[in-house]
Amino acid sequence: AQSVTQLDSQVPVFEEAPVELRCNYSSSVSVYLFWYVQYPNQGLQLLLKYLSGSTLVESINGFEAEFNKSQTSFHLRKPSVHISDTAEYFCAVTITGGGNKLTFGTGTQLKVEL
Amino acid sequence: EPEVTQTPSHQVTQMGQEVILRCVPISNHLYFYWYRQILGQKVEFLVSFYNNEISEKSEIFDDQFSVERPDGSNFTLKIRSTKLEDSAMYFCASSELSSYNSPLHFGNGTRLTVT
Numbered sequence: 150a151q152s153v154t155q156l157d158s159q160v161p162v163f164e165e166a167p168v169e170l171r172c173n174y175s176s177s178v179s180v181y182l183f184w185y186v187q188y189p190n191q192g193l194q195l196l197l198k199y200l201s202g203s204t205l206v207e208s209i210n211g212f213e214a215e216f217n218k219s220q221t222s223f224h225l226r227k228p229s230v231h232i233s234d235t236a237e238y239f240c241a242v243t244i245t246g247g248g249n250k251l252t253f254g255t256g257t258q259l260k261v262e263l
Numbered sequence: 264e265p266e267v268t269q270t271p272s273h274q275v276t277q278m279g280q281e282v283i284l285r286c287v288p289i290s291n292h293l294y295f296y297w298y299r300q301i302l303g304q305k306v307e308f309l310v311s312f313y314n315n316e317i318s319e320k321s322e323i324f325d326d327q328f329s330v331e332r333p334d335g336s337n338f339t340l341k342i343r344s345t346k347l348e349d350s351a352m353y354f355c356a357s358s359e360l361s362s363y364n365s366p367l368h369f370g371n372g373t374r375l376t377v378t
Contacts, residue, residue, distance in 0.1 A: 153305075181363045192267065192354060192369035193306070200364060239306060248361040249296065250319060253306035 151176035153240050155254035163262055164232055170225040170257045172214075172240030182223040183241040183251065184214055193239060199223060210234075235261045265289045269355050269370035276345055276377055284340045284373045286355030295338045296356040296367065297330065299323075306354070312338065313361065345377045 152175045162168045174180060181200050185193040197208040204216040214225045223240060237258050241251040268287045276282050288295050297309040310320040312330050329341045338357075342349055352374050356367040 185369075190371065192269075192371045193356075193367075194369070195366045198366070241306075243363050248311070248319075248363060249294065249356075249358050249365065249367050250308050250311060251298075251306075251367070252308070253298075255303075255305050 151178075151180060151242050151244055151252050153242050153252055153254035155240055155257050157257045158255065159258045159260065161260045161262060162230055165229045167228050168226065168230050168234075168259065170238050170240075170259065172223045172225065172254060174221050174223065174240075174242045176221075176242065176244060178244050180242045180244055182214075182216060183243075184208075184212070184223075184225050185239040185241060185253075187237045187239065187256075189236070196225075196238070230259070230261050232261050232263065234259060265368075267355055267357055267368050267370035269353075269373050271373060272371065273374045274376070276375070278347060278377055279344050282342050282345055282375065284342075284353050284355075284375070286338045286340075286370055287336050288338055288355070288357030289368055290336070292357035292359050292368070294318075294358045294361045294365075295330075295332070296358075297340050298354045298356060298369075299351040300354070300372075301348075301351040309340075311361070318361070342375075345375075347377050350375055350377045 154173045183198045184196040186196045199216040207213045239256045240254040295312040300306045311318045327343045352372045355370045358365045
């Protein structure tokens with residue numbers, strides 16, 4: 150079975166600073182990887198995904214994540230965060246044939262301070 | 264943009280009582296899901312539903328749980344006899360297809376508190 154580890158439960162950062170949210174996965178078969186974001190009092194929204202092709206994927210609001218097969222990682226980065234990026238971020242994985250049955254990490258609370 | 268809606272946002276119930284959590288998926292979606300998140304723990308898959316049948320369920324989804332699409336719009340999760348450990352945030356989701364390439368759209372969740 151696959152699993153996802155997000156080691157950082159909380160990441161405080163000042164506005165305009167860079168941030169990296171870490172995600173490592175474990176699976177014996179090929180995976181598809183996702184980052185979801187949950188803003189306060191809202192549902193989870195897909196931020197970006199890696200399915201195949203280029204290992205670097207980007208979102209429309211400046212986040213990017215790089216799939217690293219050798220390190221089994223899919224870290225999320227943003228070069229300059231904004232106060233509006235304050236949210237909880239979840240890394241998730243599914244496997245070939247797994248469809249939309251996602252395995253999530255425990256989430257990382259990103260708190261952007263002025 | 265169409266969205267998945269869940270009601271109620273917060274439900275408090277006593278142990279042993281039955282609860283029904285309600286969801287209205289996006290209208291042209293065919294696949295429906297329930298996930299839950301116990302406080303401080305991971306978001307966990309419970310069940311997927313397609314064509315009026317359960318297509319997959321997790322070990323968590325035992326006999327006390329059931330799902331139903333009673334009409335053309337609602338998708339419900341019933342817990343027959345709630346336990347303290349059922350306290351969690353329950354998320355409904357829907358997708359057009361079951362493929363990983365068809366993203367899940369989640370509702371805002373129902374926080375269930377069992378006392």
